[in-house]
Amino acid sequence: MRTSEHIPPPTDRDEDGGIKLCDRPGCLEHGQYRAPRSREALNSYYWFCLEHVREYNLAWDYFKDMGEDSIEEIRRGDAVWQRPTWPFAGRHRTQGGAPNGQFRDDFGFFEEEAAETAGRKGRFPPNSKQAKALAALNLNPNATLEEVKARYKTLAKELHPDRNGGDSLAEERLKIINLAYSDLKAAF
Template sequence: MQNTNSLKTSNIDSSAGAALCDHPGCSASANHRAPKARNRLNDYYWFCLDHIREYNRSWNYCAGMTNTQVESEIRNDTVWRRPSWPLGSQDGKFSGNAHFHDDLGVFEAAASMNTRRKQEKRAKRPKQNAEVRHALRIMNFDSPVTLTELKSRYKELVKRLHPDANGGNRAAEEKLKDINQAYATLKKFLVA
């Protein structure tokens, strides 16, 4: 880092009234400011463009700090150096059921709207008829079932019961026909 002791202390040229570079031996106009030290961030040196670049290359805010101090600085800057407290440190002081009167019925309306939506969704869902329940039994499912589960089970059963896999067994062939029918029924039910 640059030796700050050798920098000028006065940067105003009394004859011109303009700020001059604080770098020793430089009389260029000073348009760029830089903090004097980590503990004096609001006290500035004024430099020309060339010297501010040189100063910035050598400036290290964390010089002389331990890792713990650097970590502390980072944490403080995260909350803009404002005090903060851990969340949930009130020991349940504000938890529990809130007791208030909803004069406008806003919360009541939202709750009833959610209930109404759920009921509408449930009403749109087709009811399981005897054919669907029979197809579920054939596919060895308990209700409810997803389309992904249905496809997976169907592939498994087709591989096991396919005529090429079981040597032309007639019983397996009939079972496969039932499974194909059950799959079509359940797929139609789930997609609807």
Template sequence: MTSRTPRMESLQTDGPQAGERARVCDHPDCGAAGDYRAPVSRDRLNEYLWFCLEHVRAYNAAWDYHRDMDPQDIEADRLKAYTWDRPTWRVGSGAADLRDAEAAARAQAEELAGRRRRQRQRHRAGDRSEQAGAQPVSDRDRALEAMGLSAPVTWAAIRKRYRELVKSLHPDTNGGDKVAENRMKAVNEAYGILKALYL
């Protein structure tokens, strides 16, 4: 393979400065001027041999950056070369992803806090009913619980909660999920009961 082959014959540098000796070609048995540089090896790309035009062309023709590398190492080296041997990261990562993750975490925390609040309210309501002689749970309380609400509550709050549930449980939103469909039926039934009681 000859990938990563430098165009060595184009790497001519300025001639020797005044008082300097001209470079001699590094090829054995050649006394011509060494005006063209070529890297010493794959591991020493910033160190150079100096050749005449004839010998730098021969060196270039024989150059194989991947010589003595197995296919896996060659592929890994080629992949690194695509990004100029610099580290990479996924496109789109950064501030937008962080904002989305934070928003999702906040929504999850709010949902959990709401669940805990409703559990405490139900627990307190259960304690009160035990103290009051374990009165049976009314249709209104069951309907409110089905909607994730507890008494006392206004009709405006019931309507607002109903709209939220309809949006989240709608078949178009849930792709025909049976659990969401059954929950939607229970919410509609509860809303009908509460509507009859409140209006």
């Protein structure tokens, strides 16, 4: 950066290079702490000593004499650094398109693709705990809660220890079915 473009920071020295005095009337202390003059002139400063800058800061109220609407507007603007914003899913029309950011699919390409993928996809991701639970119950990935309950009741009756005479394989399978059902019940 060239020195001609450099803007020096505010300093506690006056124009002659001497030490600035506190801006509080009657105070002869070194004014080394800056404070804004008003909310309209945040880059124009008073220079105070430590004692008086503390007093000034305690009394400072940026929102003094402002209405609730003005305060809320400033707070919302500060959340986005005073930059313009717009909604991601606004109700505006795109050029040649439909409302809400959709577009016309005159030939139905995307409808066909959506129908194909909907048939392949299930409710849960393929390797998720819920997808494995559906597989344990021998259900398809698009099964509803009612289908899960019906399948669980059927398997629980088939694998119950009283019905299988204490078969350890049936008991282990029943434990797996119980865990799968509890996972799916929580997921729905």
